[in-house]
Amino acid sequence: MQNDTIYLRKNPLCKRCKRDGLTRAAIKVDHIVPLSIMPISIDQDEDDYVSNGRDESNLESLCEQHYANQNRSRRQPLTALLNDKVGALLKPAGLEASQVPLTIVCGAAGAGKNTYIARHAGPDDTVIDMDIIRTELGIPEDTWSSAALEQCLMRRNEKLAALASSPGPAAWFIVSAPTATERDWWREALRPIALVVVLASARTCIDRINATRKGDHADRSIRAVKKWWLSYDPEHQDQVFDATGT
Numbered sequence: 001m002q003n004d005t006i007y008l009r010k011n012p013l014c015k016r017c018k019r020d021g022l023t024r025a026a027i028k029v030d031h032i033v034p035l036s037i038m039p040i041s042i043d044q045d046e047d048d049y050v051s052n053g054r055d056e057s058n059l060e061s062l063c064e065q066h067y068a069n070q071n072r073s074r075r076q077p078l079t080a081l082l083n084d085k086v087g088a089l090l091k092p093a094g095l096e097a098s099q100v101p102l103t104i105v106c107g108a109a110g111a112g113k114n115t116y117i118a119r120h121a122g123p124d125d126t127v128i129d130m131d132i133i134r135t136e137l138g139i140p141e142d143t144w145s146s147a148a149l150e151q152c153l154m155r156r157n158e159k160l161a162a163l164a165s166s167p168g169p170a171a172w173f174i175v176s177a178p179t180a181t182e183r184d185w186w187r188e189a190l191r192p193i194a195l196v197v198v199l200a201s202a203r204t205c206i207d208r209i210n211a212t213r214k215g216d217h218a219d220r221s222i223r224a225v226k227k228w229w230l231s232y233d234p235e236h237q238d239q240v241f242d243a244t245g246t
Helices: 002-010 017-019 046-055 065-073 082-092 111-119 131-136 148-162 178-191 201-213 215-231
Strands: 029-032 059-062 102-106 125-130 170-173 194-199 237-242
Touching: 002 029, 002 059, 002 111, 002 215, 017 059, 017 065, 017 215, 029 065, 029 148, 082 148, 102 111, 102 178, 111 170, 111 194, 125 131, 125 148, 131 148
Parallel strands: 102 170, 102 194, 125 170, 194 237
Antiparallel strands: 029 059
């Protein structure tokens, strides 16, 4: 496209490499937030939506490697990246209802789930979160193989199972769960007192990730944001917290 050529001339270096302190020539232009998941406000018509999606603020120049990673993530569903054992751990069998007041917090990467919990949780509350578990296990943030994921999920599921018998003032469980089917599954399995969906626009999530994460961790998180918004479907029983401006 002519606009892509003009944009590449103005921005000849890969934006993702630059973020990581590297200098590499860009070869392609990519939409930061795909047009398919850009939210349309009630006062915005379809022409404005397409125009805003192709605005330069929603474009980035990418090198061959980063562009290939983007295309690979769009073609390959999450289940194709997981072995059978990891897939079974995502929704563990045999969970019982939590005996402590439990709130499940859902949302995309970078939406602000941890921030929401930090504002509402008590000092002695339990927080079950894959990032916290990864740190506890000593797994670097850029090491996220199937083996590492399996290890973290096993520890997560142990913590979830313990909610059925462990005393405690309250507990919070972070899980992305973009689809209503997934959220209903967790409701049925754990019987929380509340399930909150923390919503921030895809663009807001990606901007936050670019500002706070580096390397493969950032790239992985951005791909996760796009997949989350492509899968998200709201449900009337969800408690929604708008975190775009927080």
